[in-house]
Amino acid sequence: MKDEKILHLQDAINRRMFIKTSGLGLAALAGLFGKEGYAATPQQGPKRSGGLKKFPNAKPKANRVIYLFQSGAPSHLDLFDYKPGLEKRFGEDLPDSIRKGQRLTGMTSGQAKFPVTGSMFKFAQHGKARIWMSEILPHMATIADDICMINSMHTDAINHDPAVTFFQTGNQLAGRPSIGSWLAYGLGTECDNLPAYVVLTSVGTGRSDDQPLYDRLWGTGFLPTQHQGVRFRSAGDAVLYLNDPEGVDRSTRREMLDELGQLNKIRHTLVGDPEINTRISQYEMAFRMQTSVPDLLDISKEPSNILEMYGPNVKQPGTFAYNCLLARRLAERGVRFTQLFHRGWDHHDSLPGAIRGQAMDTDQPSAALIKDLKQRGMLDDTLVVWGGEFGRTVYSQGNSSQTNYGRDHHPRAFSLWVAGGGFKPGMSWGQTDDYGYNITENPVSVHDLHATMLHVLGVDHTQLTYRYQGRDFRLTDVFGEVMEDLLV
Secondary structure, three states: OHHHHHHHHHHHHHHHHOOOOOOHHHHHHHHHHHHHOOOOEOEEEOOOOOEEEEOOOOOOOOOOEEEEOOOOOOHHHHHHOOOHHOOOOOOOOOOOOOOOOOOOOOOOOOOOOOOEOOOOOEOOOEEEOOOEEEOOOOHHHHHHHHHHEEEEEEEOOOOHHHHHHHHHHHHOOOOOOOOHHHHHHOOOOOOOOHHHHHHHEOOOOOOOOOOOOOOHHOOOOOHHHHHHHEOOOOOOOOOOOOOOOOOOOOHHHHHHHHHHHHHHHHHHHHOOOOHHHHHHHEEEEEHHHHHHHHHHHHHOOOOOHHHHHOOOOOOEEEEEEHHHHOEEEEEEEEOOOOEEEEOEEEEEEHHHHHHHHHHHHHHHHHHHHHHHHHHHOOHHHEEEEOOOOEEEEEEEOOOOOOOOOOOOOOOOOEEEEEOOOOOOEEEEEEEEOOOOEEEEEEEEHHHHHHHHHHOOOOOOOOOOEEEEEEEEEEEOOOOOOOOOOEOO
């Protein structure tokens, strides 16, 4: 009976719409969609589904990305960029020759003085490259020979929302596709039963009321919405509406999706809206995720030594440690882009105590992820990125002492590290001045980082484009240089 109703509907629509959807009219409509970028042809293969035929257009060194985004902006001066001379300059006003009239936020621009404040933490060099790290990062110190430390990052944005948006989309204004969506669109995925792009979030102990995160940060912008990041929640169902309603078994669900798919295909034939195909694919993905997600989240079979390596919080959903372990499990299953957002790094005051909490959250799990990937032979083709949206000022915001101070936003220079995926291990790149304020050697922009990330994935960043509103857009806009010196 249900099949007869569907056929009756299809016949009625076909008779009514035959003239509108036949011959040259339909061909012209399809051509128009193609010009607007809607009709990208996916590449199908044994190890990949989705994506564009022309990518990768170079031999990839990495197949997937795990991005450990430290939201709120970690202080490079208290973690990685050691400036011993600041101890003797404590309390001095930051020289105009260093500040150079550069833009400040409204939170400190009205200060009468800008008192220089060095880090209260001890630093030591680690690994063959003698990479500087703070004493509050003892576990990261053990992976110094596996990471490439970049101390010369800079960005255009000075406030959190545009700065995080810039790192995510290559533009400070909301509405552009996120980097994970670009990769899902261009490269597809190696996993059929999980999304190509997965997002995991956690709240740090350093500042629980830190800057909020928005769904648009992992959105598709003007790309087809099937490439949007899927956020896994830490409480309740990992993905909303994934489970069947009470009284609906799996066979009934399958029958319903088949019939719904037929209706959606009819509608797509009539109007050519690409979002209808997205709807079909997302229904099917949700059906497959009903079995793949519970298996992913079940860490009970992980060996005890692995769980211990990630630290005491690894069994607690929603912690950074738990999410790092999930990131490895997602990478094993072929997910293209996994992004962890860890909030709590915005330390305008009481920085020493707050940053200790953040370090406790992230230090051991970050190092464990690198070690875990390496021992499984996965680090070489997995790119791991660790960093925030900008750095922190060398001067204190408000009053300070040598054991209690805060720091304002600083986009001119900050630190970020990468590991695996074709980047040189055990390397330190870039220099800042004696105040950690200005870059003096080998600057790296956000666009440069994006271009290089795409490059190691086998994608020419100038070729991954999408036509929208009459122009070709790309992640790196009209900027970005591949940092060849950082690659093996």
